[in-house]
Amino acid sequence: KRQRHRFPPGPRGYPVIGSVLQMPMQNAWLTYQRWGRDYGSDIIYLNVLGKHIYILNSANAVYDLLEKRSATYSDRVVTTMAHELVKWDKNFALLPYGDFWREHRKAFHRQFQPDMVPKYHSHMYKQARGLLGRLLAQPNALRKHLRLMAGATILGVCYGIDAQSENDHYLQIIEQAVHSLNEVAKPGAYLVDFLPILKYLPTWMPGTQFKRDAATWRPQVDLMFDEPFDVVKQSLDDGTAVDSVCASLLSEMDERKDKRYQETVIKQAVETAYIGGADTTVSALSTFVLAMVLNPEVQRTAQKHVDSVTGGDRLPTIEDRDSLPYITAIIKEALRWRPVLPLAVPHISTTDDEYRGYHIPAGSIIMGNAWAVLHDGSRYPNPDSFDPTRFLTLAGELDRDAPDALEAAFGFGRRICAGMHFALDSMWINAAYVFATLDIAKPVEDGRVIEPSGEYTTGLLEQPLPFKISVAPRSKIAEGLIRQREHGD
Numbered sequence: 365k366r367q368r369h370r371f372p373p374g375p376r377g378y379p380v381i382g383s384v385l386q387m388p389m390q391n392a393w394l395t396y397q398r399w400g401r402d403y404g405s406d407i408i409y410l411n412v413l414g415k416h417i418y419i420l421n422s423a424n425a426v427y428d429l430l431e432k433r434s435a436t437y438s439d440r441v442v443t444t445m446a447h448e449l450v451k452w453d454k455n456f457a458l459l460p461y462g463d464f465w466r467e468h469r470k471a472f473h474r475q476f477q478p479d480m481v482p483k484y485h486s487h488m489y490k491q492a493r494g495l496l497g498r499l500l501a502q503p504n505a506l507r508k509h510l511r512l513m514a515g516a517t518i519l520g521v522c523y524g525i526d527a528q529s530e531n532d533h534y535l536q537i538i539e540q541a542v543h544s545l546n547e548v549a550k551p552g553a554y555l556v557d558f559l560p561i562l563k564y565l566p567t568w569m570p571g572t573q574f575k576r577d578a579a580t581w582r583p584q585v586d587l588m589f590d591e592p593f594d595v596v597k598q599s600l601d602d603g604t605a606v607d608s609v610c611a612s613l614l615s616e617m618d619e620r621k622d623k624r625y626q627e628t629v630i631k632q633a634v635e636t637a638y639i640g641g642a643d644t645t646v647s648a649l650s651t652f653v654l655a656m657v658l659n660p661e662v663q664r665t666a667q668k669h670v671d672s673v674t675g676g677d678r679l680p681t682i683e684d685r686d687s688l689p690y691i692t693a694i695i696k697e698a699l700r701w702r703p704v705l706p707l708a709v710p711h712i713s714t715t716d717d718e719y720r721g722y723h724i725p726a727g728s729i730i731m732g733n734a735w736a737v738l739h740d741g742s743r744y745p746n747p748d749s750f751d752p753t754r755f756l757t758l759a760g761e762l763d764r765d766a767p768d769a770l771e772a773a774f775g776f777g778r779r780i781c782a783g784m785h786f787a788l789d790s791m792w793i794n795a796a797y798v799f800a801t802l803d804i805a806k807p808v809e810d811g812r813v814i815e816p817s818g819e820y821t822t823g824l825l826e827q828p829l830p831f832k833i834s835v836a837p838r839s840k841i842a843e844g845l846i847r848q849r850e851h852g853d
């Protein structure tokens with residue numbers, strides 16, 4: 365006898381194909397948030413070609429399922445193109461839940477847990493200084509400068525590689541490979557993901573462009589993982605290794621366990637830091653700059669706070685953080701206002717479950733709508749305005765009772781961002797350096813103020829469309845700090 369299950373409300377689809385035609389292609393998080401309002405439910409259900417999809421639009425639903433029941437909701441979508449043909453599952457953020465993923469997460473955690481991150485601050489300071497100088501010299505290449513800052517910080521920390529410019533050999537290898545991750549991650553981009561049998565077609569047949577794409581991309585992905593790892597391994601053998609995450613993990617290998625297996629885990633875990641950490645940091649800091657351009661009074665207040673702590677004649681350090689809650693609040697607000705991954709990364713359930721009387725079969729796709737959680741007006745009044753004081757008490761301290769934007773901005777449960785503490789410190793240092801030294805504003809061209817569009821790209825990861833800024837040193841002393849520091853003094 366067939367049991368009838370209850371499912372949450374959602375747009376009614378058509379027989380067989382389900383809601384495939386209703387799936388939003390642009391800014392899906394906004395449509396999902398609106399559906400939540402239209403259907404009066406914080407859980408929305410869609411059936412797309414037989415796949416069960418649940419969208420969680422509230423902090424409660426996200427917490428109940430992705431946090432409290434994280435043993436059930438921590439798997440990942442596995443696709444033929446990304447995982448099998450291009451081998452992007454070397455990126456452990458895409459690995460299915462299980463022991464192999466757990467080994468990666470453990471190795472990564474050993475090096476990126478909160479206690480370890482201070483070891484990496486020197487790399488962050490160095491690259492943040494470089495960013496100041498480049499912004500002054502070339503204000504209209506913000507994205508390029510941020511990419512170099514974020515990429516070089518991670519390469520320095522992970523492999524001890526000192527990338528000087530965007531033409532750095534390793535940065536180029538990685539950038540070339542990462543391009544294909546964006547392509548294979550586009551929903552519905554590859555028919556073979558719906559009909560895996562197509563992978564057996566010979567490459568000369570029409571309609572097999574995906575096989576040619578995979579043949580081009582797979583060696584690029586292999587190279588990106590292999591080359592920096594091999595260089596560190598060789599340097600350990602030669603006795604010339606410098607301090608790095610990769611070198612530490614290789615030196616700590618357990619001699620009783622299989623060497624090749626451990627090396628594979630280390631290679632993949634370390635390179636995932638770049639994949640997980642570069643574009644995300646660029647997006648978050650681009651939003652930070654956009655917010656400062658649009659909210660000059662917030663920028664001025666932050667500058668005053670920084671000056672009151674540094675006296676205006678030195679650069680801030682992370683040790684100043686406790687004295688500068690306003691800067692921390694700006695970082696939280698940037699991550700809340702325009703979350704980098706508005707739908708985080710989808711989770712998959714591994715056993716049948718029931719929640720609020722609704723049936724959730726094993727293999728369902730669960731999307732935590734970080735955007736909806738972080739723009740919930742009952743938790744964040746006036747959610748569209750950029751207001752760091754929402755995280756502060758009247759006395760200007762961080763408000764421990766305010767809902768924390770970090771709860772959704774970095775994802776959920778056992779798959780929560782493994783580089784979160786690293787990301788927060790790196791963002792804080794870059795923002796504090798900018799406040800200490802630079803005025804960032806809308807540029808004026810031919811007597812006209814150029815407004816940023818404020819628009820964002822749409823995809824798994826969102827970032828502001830390129831916008832123009834003007835950058836000026838705040839004072840002669842500030843200019844001196846940038847120049848002096850640039851020369852390594």
Ligand code: HEM
Binds near residue numbers: 456640641704773783
């Ligand atoms: C502002 C910057 C960042 C944001 C907003 C961000 C956000 C996220 C999100 C939303 C996820 C998916 C969580 C989920 O599935 O629920 C994630 C995963 C991950 N992130 Fe980040 N991230 C940032 C920076 C970084 C950095 C700097 C690193 C490395 C140093 C990093 C490493 C990772 C890794 C390894 C995963 C995969 C975790 C897993 O699947 O077990 N991230 N991040």
